[in-house]
Amino acid sequence: MNRFNKSLIPSLLTLLLAAASVVAQPETPARVIEISAKKFEFTPNVVTLKKDEPVTIHFTSTDRAHGLLVKEFKIDLDADVGKPADVTVTPHEAGSFAAICDHYCGSGHGNMKMTFVVE
Amino acid sequence: MAKPFDRRSFMRLSAASLGAGALLRFMPFGSTANGMTLGNLLGSRNGEAPGPFSIVQLSDTHVGFQGPPDPLGTKAFERAVDAVNALNPQPDLILFTGDLTHDSEDPAEHAKRFAAFKAISGRLRVKKQMHVPGEHDAALDGGTLFREHFGETHYSFDHRGVHFVALDNVSAGKPIVGAEQIAWLKKDLARFPKTAPIVVFTHRPLFDLKPEWEWFTSDGDEVMNVLAPYDAVTVLYGHIHRLNHSTIGKSQHYAARSLIFAFPEPPAASTAEKKPLPFDKTQPFRNLGIREITGNSTRHTLSVNDVELTSRELSGTEGVQQILKTGDFL
Numbered sequence: 001m002n003r004f005n006k007s008l009i010p011s012l013l014t015l016l017l018a019a020a021s022v023v024a025q026p027e028t029p030a031r032v033i034e035i036s037a038k039k040f041e042f043t044p045n046v047v048t049l050k051k052d053e054p055v056t057i058h059f060t061s062t063d064r065a066h067g068l069l070v071k072e073f074k075i076d077l078d079a080d081v082g083k084p085a086d087v088t089v090t091p092h093e094a095g096s097f098a099a100i101c102d103h104y105c106g107s108g109h110g111n112m113k114m115t116f117v118v119e
Numbered sequence: 120m121a122k123p124f125d126r127r128s129f130m131r132l133s134a135a136s137l138g139a140g141a142l143l144r145f146m147p148f149g150s151t152a153n154g155m156t157l158g159n160l161l162g163s164r165n166g167e168a169p170g171p172f173s174i175v176q177l178s179d180t181h182v183g184f185q186g187p188p189d190p191l192g193t194k195a196f197e198r199a200v201d202a203v204n205a206l207n208p209q210p211d212l213i214l215f216t217g218d219l220t221h222d223s224e225d226p227a228e229h230a231k232r233f234a235a236f237k238a239i240s241g242r243l244r245v246k247k248q249m250h251v252p253g254e255h256d257a258a259l260d261g262g263t264l265f266r267e268h269f270g271e272t273h274y275s276f277d278h279r280g281v282h283f284v285a286l287d288n289v290s291a292g293k294p295i296v297g298a299e300q301i302a303w304l305k306k307d308l309a310r311f312p313k314t315a316p317i318v319v320f321t322h323r324p325l326f327d328l329k330p331e332w333e334w335f336t337s338d339g340d341e342v343m344n345v346l347a348p349y350d351a352v353t354v355l356y357g358h359i360h361r362l363n364h365s366t367i368g369k370s371q372h373y374a375a376r377s378l379i380f381a382f383p384e385p386p387a388a389s390t391a392e393k394k395p396l397p398f399d400k401t402q403p404f405r406n407l408g409i410r411e412i413t414g415n416s417t418r419h420t421l422s423v424n425d426v427e428l429t430s431r432e433l434s435g436t437e438g439v440q441q442i443l444k445t446g447d448f449l
């Protein structure tokens with residue numbers, strides 16, 4: 001990214017170029033997806049993944065301990081304020097999958113969930 | 120019955136209909152029929168000797184819960200207490216499988232709910248009552264309030280030749296038993312022969328029943344591996360607010376109805392929403408109930424009988440109509 005910033009190219013173009021360079025590289029690190037938790041919701045609420053593409057989930061919390069569990073992809077993370085958690089997974093099955101908070105967090109805990117869509 | 124028992128299939132399902140009650144066969148402590156008769160004579164009251172017994176399981180009373188799926192609050196729990204008090208003979212002991220209380224962010228309010236639970240359970244004529252916590256009792260404070268009221272969250276004891284094990288899969292905040300408790304379980308079971316009848320009672324299912332609804336225990340497999348060598352394992356649990364019977368290896372797993380509101384049969388779709396069945400004021404105790412477990416070591420049986428609170432012989436329709444008329448539930 002630094003080399004583009006130094007050349008003063010407009011920022012939109014910078015992003016496009018950066019994206020292009022990532023696609024062009026054969027051995028790229030897994031795409032990082034940020035998921036943030038607070039009582040009683042995840043942001044974003046829907047995440048779209050590509051079948052057979054590895055992704056790294058970076059899970060954070062802004063209020064208290066929460067969990068992020070998707071049994072099908074072996075995602076089982078716990079995050080607390082200032083204590084993020086990461087896991088890299090590769091979904092091999094297309095479909096819609098529920099992710100739940102599995103760290104009990106209060107009255108709305110039972111409905112704290114989000115969806116992973118694998119295309 | 121005169122035929123010698125096959126020790127390997129020591130406790131097996133012989134009548135599987137849950138509504139009618141499932142009949143399981145077991146043989147306590149590998150004794151002969153003569154030995155058990157002697158045991159019955161010797162151990163008529165101390166609870167340790169093999170012999171006939173009946174116990175009651177009550178689950179998910181959620182004292183303090185207020186909401187549309189159950190505007191009756193503790194009415195079903197109170198009705199269950201009356202029903203159990205009417206049993207003759209009285210059961211030897213009562214097992215409470217968690218979510219005794221509904222949680223509150225305010226510890227003082229939650230403590231009041233524990234006290235309210237005890238006020239109602241204290242009306243049971245049977246004073247031997249055993250408890251395990253549910254996540255609503257113990258997940259927010261790591262089990263502090265539960266311990267103050269009921270003692271340890273996991274323990275074991277023997278009754279009538281059956282070994283009872285209470286397991287805690289809630290107070291870590293997550294659906295997990297944990298390495299420490301599993302090590303304890305291994306040690307606890309080590310002194311028993313593989314044929315010993317074991318009843319485990321816990322809150323959540325120890326297997327993947329519906330993980331997207333948090334109907335599972337993440338290290339349930341490890342727990343079941345410890346229990347796997349034993350021929351006669353019965354697991355009684357709650358949490359799912361509906362009946363379920365599953366067989367994992369040689370072990371039988373029974374979920375009990377709740378005493379607050381019921382959950383529906385989960386749809387296959389992983390993303391299906393989990394919400395309680397709506398309250399039906401024409402049948403306010405529908406899908407709520409109590410469980411009686413009876414064992415008889417002379418006949419080598421253990422049977423699990425689930426009774427809905429709406430059942431005529433338990434509650435009588437008059438009582439229900441009385442409650443509806445007074446309208447104090449709305």
Ligand SMILES: [Cu+2]
Pocket residue numbers: 038039040065066067101102103104105109112
């Ligand atoms: Cu949460």
